[in-house]
Amino acid sequence: MNCFLKHLGVGMMGILFATCAIADSFNSFPGGVQLGVGISATSGLNGFVGYANKNFDSFWWKRLGFRFDFASTKPIRSNINSLIEKYVGDEKIEIGDDLEIATPTLKAKHVAAMIDIYPFGNTWFLGGWRLTGGYYMGNTSISAAISGTESSNGEFELGDERFKYTDGVIHAKAKANWKYSGPYAGTGFDLGLFYGIKIFFDAGVVFTSKSAALDLDIPTDNLQQWDGSDWGTLNPSDLETAKRKELDEAQKEMDKIKFYPIVKIGFMYRF
Secondary structure (H helix, E strand, C coil): CHHHHHHHHHHHHHHHHHHCCCCCCHHHCCCCCEEEEEEECCCEEEEEEEEEECCCCCCCCEEEEHHHHHHHCCHHHHHHHHHHHHHHHCCEEEECEEEEEEEEEEEEEEEEEEEEEECCCCCHHHEEEEEEEEEEEEEEEEEEEEEEEECCCCCEEEEEEEECCCCCCCCCEEEEHHHHHHHEEEEEEEEEECCCCEEEEEEEEEECCCEEEEEEEEECCCCCECCCCCCEECCCCHHCCCCCHHHHHHHHHHHCCCCEEEEEEEEEEEC
8 A cells, every 4th residue: 555655646746747847838838829710802711720929038939920721611602602793793704705704603712731920020010010831722613604695696606616505595604623732922910909809911822733623514405506507406526525625725724823812801819
């Protein structure tokens, strides 16, 4: 029993020392946990959790911070699409060949890990400016209905072929899906308001080797094909060939874009 109590005492002493060590560790890193929420035109509702503190005596620690960022359009998707619809509205975007883009919708999400460097430390006003580097992974999907102009009467050209819907309405839909990942570089600031509440702004780009993948959905119901002299039965292989030709040309232009923009603004609280 005495041996047991002796070992128990040694164990309790070890736990006490470990607890004190952890407490000292926390005391050496004063409060600086930060939480934020904001909005972005390219990723919807954003949130982050991180750490940054300008009260360190250390030259480097007062200039260093980190954040874990996550975002999705899902919570505010209806608002985003309503805003897009408001600004596009009846002002449809003409894309040639008597075709227009109407009612575009957006879905997006991302996760990221970032390191912030505040070059001016805790200097008043300038201390809120930061340089940011990190890594992003995300996915953005845009789809839009393709309709005909008033003069098209359901007719459209694709590649070297002409097609026509017998009901006079074009039913096609264009899609772009961008699954990106890569290093991020940007800048931003957080400006104090009151009681630890700050306004923040971020702008930068994700450098990625992947570009958006394009697709075109063309229903074949009520669809006819011009045979050179009259409208006749659709040849599905001709439609697929014509669609692929148009997509390949558009994809070449899209592949030139190797960066994804990130712009967001919001509020944060630093404990």
